[in-house]
Amino acid sequence: MNNSKWEQYYQNISLDKIPWNKTQADYFIKIISESKIKPCLALDLGCGVGRKSIYLVKKGFDVTGVDISKTAIRFAEKNAEKAKVKVDFIVADVTDLSFLRGRKFDFVLDWANLHGIPKNKRERYVSEIIKHTKKGGKFLLRCFARDKAQKEFVIRRVGRVYVFSKEDIKSFFSSHFKFLEMNRSKPFGEGSPSKWFDEYLMERI
Numbered sequence: 001m002n003n004s005k006w007e008q009y010y011q012n013i014s015l016d017k018i019p020w021n022k023t024q025a026d027y028f029i030k031i032i033s034e035s036k037i038k039p040c041l042a043l044d045l046g047c048g049v050g051r052k053s054i055y056l057v058k059k060g061f062d063v064t065g066v067d068i069s070k071t072a073i074r075f076a077e078k079n080a081e082k083a084k085v086k087v088d089f090i091v092a093d094v095t096d097l098s099f100l101r102g103r104k105f106d107f108v109l110d111w112a113n114l115h116g117i118p119k120n121k122r123e124r125y126v127s128e129i130i131k132h133t134k135k136g137g138k139f140l141l142r143c144f145a146r147d148k149a150q151k152e153f154v155i156r157r158v159g160r161v162y163v164f165s166k167e168d169i170k171s172f173f174s175s176h177f178k179f180l181e182m183n184r185s186k187p188f189g190e191g192s193p194s195k196w197f198d199e200y201l202m203e204r205i
């Protein structure tokens with residue numbers, strides 16, 4: 001998925017038709033409302049139109065939100081203005097966070113971004129997440145789940161989307177993160193494993 005495809009996607013869809021503006025984020029809300037992650041310096045990777053960033057600021061977090069689509073960030077800024085909160089929204093590619101100049105965060109959020117990152121950029125992205133999470137900091141990830149028989153990607157409106165087993169996710173992150181919790185949500189119906197999500201709460205070691 002490249003920048004222009006995401007740009008096109010956001011330019012050609014109305015806000016109420018964007019699926020991730022409607023899908024539930026129960027696990028995210030639960031983690032925050034149970035204070036498993038307390039207000040701190042947070043980085044929202046692939047923030048889209050800013051729903052999670054804005055939610056976090058309202059809960060007392062200091063948030064930087066990054067998205068590759070200018071249009072998504074413009075929507076996010078308008079949403080923050082409407083909500084009367086201040087979020088540092090930045091247009092950038094999360095596979096190159098050099099603009100952060102090594103800044104580290106207490107909480108890094110990837111809510112449905114990793115699975116859209118092209119395979120040849122995945123390693124770079126994972127290393128950026130590792131680099132920018134403080135030791136003892138939390139990383140919360142939501143990605144499409146993969147069951148054994150499935151192939152490694154599915155095709156969606158936004159193009160190729162990868163699906164990951166728990167073993168896949170462990171192989172990416174376990175050298176630098178301790179796995180604290182895992183949750184599976186089935187927002188699109190019981191009968192369709194390729195539309196289930198797995199959510200992981202990790203701590204940087």
Ligand SMILES: C[S@@+](CC[C@H](N)C(=O)[O-])C[C@H]1O[C@@H](n2cnc3c(N)ncnc32)[C@H](O)[C@@H]1O
Nearest residue numbers: 006020046047048067068069093094111112113
């Ligand atoms: C499925 S949406 C999730 C949006 C948001 N996290 C939410 O839950 O509402 C994935 C987002 O990641 C962004 N994205 C995809 N590839 C990216 C990249 N390489 N760098 C930054 N953002 C990217 C897309 O523009 C899109 O807004």
